[in-house]
Each structure stands twice: as structure tokens, then as C-alpha cells.
């Protein structure tokens with residue numbers, strides 16, 4: 147399988163949205179405005195938002211963010227047709243390389259507790275589960291939108 151990895155561009159918005167939909171990523175409560183999330187990310191650290199393609203078809207994404215102290219990984223998604231072929235690992239390798247080149251070496255991420263595959267993937271890569279941390283969210287505009 148010939149995987150190529152490059153940053154997401156504005157031309158990829160609908161392909162990324164379709165991929166996330168197919169992969170089940172948009173069913174999570176925190177998904178919210180998907181197209182807005184994709185276009186918003188293109189305005190900030192776009193080189194940390196990566197697309198994996200096989201034969202020109204979008205099959206995987208990963209998104210890195212940076213808060214000035216730690217990097218955060220979001221939206222690692224591989225199309226259901228292409229899983230367990232190393233694509234998730236390849237995209238993560240590339241994002242970790244880009245973080246390292248920026249001097250960002252402390253990473254964190256969230257995985258839903260019922261996502262057995264996601265938990266196994268990150269543990270396999272050496273990411274450490276933090277059972278003593280609870281995760282809080284709040285909308286400052288008092289809306290009910292997912293955070």
C-alpha cells in the first residue's frame with residue numbers, strides 16, 4: 147500500500163468530513179461543527195493537521211495542537227477499510243516528528259473509555275494511561291453545544 151502524508155488543505159474539507167463520518171468519528175458527543183473544526187484548524191498550525199492518502203483517496207487523518215507547553219493529539223482516524231495496516235502508526239510517526247522538530251516533546255490526548263481499539267493503539271505506542279485524571283468541560287456562552 148502506497149501511503150502519502152501531507153497537510154490538509156481547504157480543498158480537502160469535504161473528503162475529511164466524509165472520512166470522519168465513515169470512520170464513526172462524528173458520532174461522538176463532542177463532535178459539534180465538524181466543517182468548522184476542519185476549516186478553523188487550517189488557520190492555526192496547519193502543518194500539524196495531516197492527511198494520509200492511498201492512490202489519491204483520503205484514508206486517514208491526525209491533528210496536532212500546541213498550547214505553548216504541551217502538544218495534544220486529536221482526530222487520529224483511519225478508514226475502516228484500511229485499518230490494521232500500519233497507517234495510524236505512520237501518521238502518528240509523522241506528527242510526532244513534526245512536534246519534535248518544533249521542540250514539542252510533551253504530548254497528551256483523550257480517548258473515550260469505551261474505545262477499546264483506540265486505547266490499545268496508544269498503549270502499544272508507549273502512551274501512558276493516567277487513571278488519576280478526570281476531564282472537565284464547560285461552555286462559557288451557556289450553550290449546550292458539545293465542547
Ligand SMILES: CC(C)(COP(=O)(O)OP(=O)(O)OC[C@H]1O[C@@H](n2cnc3c(N)ncnc32)[C@H](O)[C@@H]1OP(=O)(O)O)[C@@H](O)C(=O)NCCC(=O)NCCS
Nearest residue numbers: 222223224229230231232233234235257263264266267270
Ligand atoms: C485506532 C485507529 C486509529 C488505529 O489505526 P490503524 O491504522 O488500524 O492502526 P495500526 O495498523 O497502525 O496499528 C498499530 C498497532 O496498534 C494496535 N491496534 C490498533 N488497532 C487496534 C485494535 N482495534 N485493537 C487492538 N489493538 C489495536 C496493534 O498493536 C497494532 O499493531 P498490529 O496490527 O501489528 O497488531 C483506528 O482503529 C481508527 O481509526 N479508529 C477509530 C478512531 C479512533 O478510535 N481513533 C483513536 C482515538 S483518538
